Structures are given as structure tokens and as C-alpha cells.
Amino acid sequence: MESLLAAAHLQPVAFSPAPLSSSTSSSRSSSVVRGACRGSHAVRCAYAKDAILYALEHDEMFNSDEVIQWESGKNINTIAAAQGISIRRRCRPRYPSEGTGDDKAVPRHILEQIVWDKEVEVSQRKAKKPLRDVMESSEHAPPVRDFIGALTTAYVRNSVPALIAEIKKASPSRGVLRENFNPVEIAQAYEENGAACISILTDERHFQGSYEHLETVRNSGVKLPILCKEFIIDSWQIYYARSKGADAILLIAAVLPDLDLKYMVRVCNNLGMTALVEVHDERELDRVLKIDGVKLIGINNRNLETFVVDTLNTRMLMEKRGDDIREKGILVVGESGLFTAEDVAYVHRAGVSSILVGESLMKAEDPGRAIAGLFGKELLH
Numbered sequence: 001m002e003s004l005l006a007a008a009h010l011q012p013v014a015f016s017p018a019p020l021s022s023s024t025s026s027s028r029s030s031s032v033v034r035g036a037c038r039g040s041h042a043v044r045c046a047y048a049k050d051a052i053l054y055a056l057e058h059d060e061m062f063n064s065d066e067v068i069q070w071e072s073g074k075n076i077n078t079i080a081a082a083q084g085i086s087i088r089r090r091c092r093p094r095y096p097s098e099g100t101g102d103d104k105a106v107p108r109h110i111l112e113q114i115v116w117d118k119e120v121e122v123s124q125r126k127a128k129k130p131l132r133d134v135m136e137s138s139e140h141a142p143p144v145r146d147f148i149g150a151l152t153t154a155y156v157r158n159s160v161p162a163l164i165a166e167i168k169k170a171s172p173s174r175g176v177l178r179e180n181f182n183p184v185e186i187a188q189a190y191e192e193n194g195a196a197c198i199s200i201l202t203d204e205r206h207f208q209g210s211y212e213h214l215e216t217v218r219n220s221g222v223k224l225p226i227l228c229k230e231f232i233i234d235s236w237q238i239y240y241a242r243s244k245g246a247d248a249i250l251l252i253a254a255v256l257p258d259l260d261l262k263y264m265v266r267v268c269n270n271l272g273m274t275a276l277v278e279v280h281d282e283r284e285l286d287r288v289l290k291i292d293g294v295k296l297i298g299i300n301n302r303n304l305e306t307f308v309v310d311t312l313n314t315r316m317l318m319e320k321r322g323d324d325i326r327e328k329g330i331l332v333v334g335e336s337g338l339f340t341a342e343d344v345a346y347v348h349r350a351g352v353s354s355i356l357v358g359e360s361l362m363k364a365e366d367p368g369r370a371i372a373g374l375f376g377k378e379l380l381h
């Protein structure tokens with residue numbers, strides 16, 4: 001089924017409507033398939049294929065999770081919960097306060113709130129620019145830059161973890177980090193001071209970021225590869241990020257069930273982009289290590305549900321799974337809560353060859369010069 005979806009270039013990601021209740025989608029393609037999908041496995045697959053073609057023809061919301069639900073008879077949130085994912089999906093293009101009944105559900109934590117808001121945002125963006133169009137735009141984007149190559153080269157050159165320097169105006173945990181915010185100037189300063197890559201927050205509602213920041217930096221003459229730091233829930237966003245010039249995207253294991261991760265890693269690799277797959281605990285790491293094609297894993301020291309930051313997390317996960325990671329030739333990025341040269345040395349000793357740093361650079365008066373402070377030396381570039 002997955003390869004069928006991949007072959008059809010179908011977006012497979014957003015969960016089906018009304019997952020908080022047992023009610024089903026009312027979209028035409030969905031009801032066509034739901035009616036048709038009862039019967040033998042072979043018959044169900046044949047109908048699912050018809051539905052995919054129907055959905056492609058009619059540009060309707062349709063995704064692999066719906067197919068999985070039809071195939072297994074299980075609600076997608078049940079499937080996700082069985083994988084240890086606490087985020088529930090809604091897939092109703094409304095904000096919680098606007099709904100009734102189940103729509104009144106309150107998010108359990110900030111990450112769930114961000115994902116619910118993202119579902120609304122993505123469905124609105126898709127209505128304006130369907131998958132077909134965004135895929136076409138991605139074909140005209142500037143060429144992909146080698147994100148992993150840049151990290152590897154910088155690591156060898158400086159013998160300290162390669163820096164992915166983040167451009168983030170605000171965050172849910174810290175509020176506004178920088179009033180005087182010019183993404184291009186910050187990116188130029190990062191480049192001049194030895195950063196290997198740049199990460200740009202594009203979420204507007206919670207981080208005051210935008211795709212415009214990403215596109216402007218990409219077209220500014222800055223040569224570093226760019227990570228689109230987004231909350232990806234739908235492969236449409238990967239094509240969109242590529243169309244704006246992104247070279248890498250973030251996939252968060254706490255948000256995405258296994259099939260979505262697998263599919264999105266594949267979409268990313270097919271586009272020549274890098275997927276930075278982020279984990280926070282052992283269970284997420286084990287899920288990600290089973291996925292073919294993963295080349296870059298981020299260990300987030302920040303618990304995205306509670307905001308607690310602890311660099312011990314990187315050490316603990318590397319102690320437990322470092323051998324498996326190295327055996328697979330996967331690079332590891334230590335993410336979040338890195339403020340001093342001691343912090344950097346600590347995660348380096350734990351086994352990471354790259355770091356992702358936002359707050360400590362964004363809060364510095366001169367984010368470029370703050371890089372030398374972070375490493376205790378000037379970086380060569």
C-alpha cells in the first residue's frame with residue numbers, strides 16, 4: 001500500500017477527520033472507499049487503489065492513514081498510541097474554540113496544540129495550493145545543497161561538533177528571543193563565523209517564523225544548506241519547503257507514526273533533501289532506527305511536552321544506542337539547551353558530531369560572534 005501511495009505521489013499523512021471520536025469522514029472519496037472496502041483483503045486493496053486514483057483526479061483530502069484505518073478497522077489515534085505517541089490528531093480545519101462536541105477537546109500539552117494548529121494551517125494552505133501545484137513548484141526550486149556533507153566537512157575541519165545555527169525569533173517556552181530580528185543579517189553572520197548549516201523556524205503562530213524568512217535567506221547569497229524547522233504532519237509540507245529552497249526538513253518522531261515517518265523519509269530522499277529525524281526518548285529512537293533511509297537523527301534535550309531541557313538525555317541515549325547508530329552510519333545532532341563551551345564538549349563526548357543551537361545565539365547581541373563563545377574558539381570556514 002505504501003509503495004502504491006508513493007507511486008501515486010499521494011500525500012499520505014494528515015490523519016482522517018474526527019479521530020477524537022469514532023465518526024468517519026464525510027468526504028466523497030472517503031465514503032466511496034469506506035463503502036467499498038468491506039470484503040477480502042485483495043478486494044479492499046483494489047478499491048483503495050481506485051480511491052487513490054479518484055482522489056488524485058479530484059484533488060480531495062485523502063491519505064494513507066485513512067487506508068490503514070480501513071484496512072485494520074482501527075482509529076489512527078489508536079494506532080499512534082500503540083507506538084507510544086501521545087499526540088492525538090483531529091484533522092478538522094477549525095481551531096478548537098470554534099467547534100462543538102469533540103471539537104471542544106483541550107490539547108494536553110503545547111506539542112498537541114501546535115499540531116492541531118498545524119492541521120488547520122496546512123489544510124488552508126493546501127486549499128490555496130494543491131499538492132500537484134506545490135510538487136511542480138518544487139521542481140523549479142534552486143538546487144538542493146548537501147546538508148550532511150556540510151556537517152561532515154565542518155566536523156573534520158574544526159574537530160568540534162558541526163553547528164546548525166538556528167534563526168528563531170520566539171518560542172513557546174521562552175517567548176520573544178530577539179526584538180531586532182533580520183533573518184538575512186543573522187544568516188550572514190552565522191556563515192561568516194563558521195556555522196555549517198542554518199535552521200530556520202517557519203511556524204508563524206508559535207515561533208513568529210515564516211517561509212518568507214527561509215526563501216529570503218536562500219536567495220540572499222548565503223551558501224549554507226538550510227533546514228526548514230517545521231512541524232511536518234503532511235508530505236505536502238515537504239514539497240512546499242523544497243519549493244521555497246529548503247535542503248533539509250525536520251521530522252518529529254513524537255508526532256509522526258511509523259508509516260508517516262517511513263513515507264516522509266522516502267519523499268525527502270527522493271527529492272535529494274535530508275531528513276533530520278528527531279527523537280527524545282529510547283522508544284522513539286528504537287522506532288526510528290528500524291526505518292530504512294534515515295541518515296541523520298537529532299536527539300532533543302528538550303521534552304516538547306513539558307519544556308524541561310536536560311543535556312543528560314543525549315548522553316543517556318548515546319550510551320544505550322550509540323553502537324547501533326554508528327553501525328548504521330547515522331550522524332547524530334545534539335539539539336537544544338546548549339549555552340556554553342562545556343555544554344558543547346559534554347554532548348561531543350557523548351558521541352554527537354553536530355549540534356543545533358537556537359536560543360543562546362539568538363539572545364546574544366551579536367549572534368555571529370557568539371559562535372566563538374559557544375565553542376571556546378573561532379571556527380574555520
Ligand SMILES: O=C(O)c1ccccc1NCC(=O)[C@H](O)[C@H](O)COP(=O)(O)O
Binds near residue numbers: 111
Ligand atoms: O523551543 C521551544 O520552546 C519549543 C517548544 C515546542 C516545540 C519545539 C520547540 N523548539 C524547537 C527546538 O527543538 C529548538 O528550537 C532547537 O532544538 C534549538 O533549541 P535551543 O538551542 O534550546 O533554542
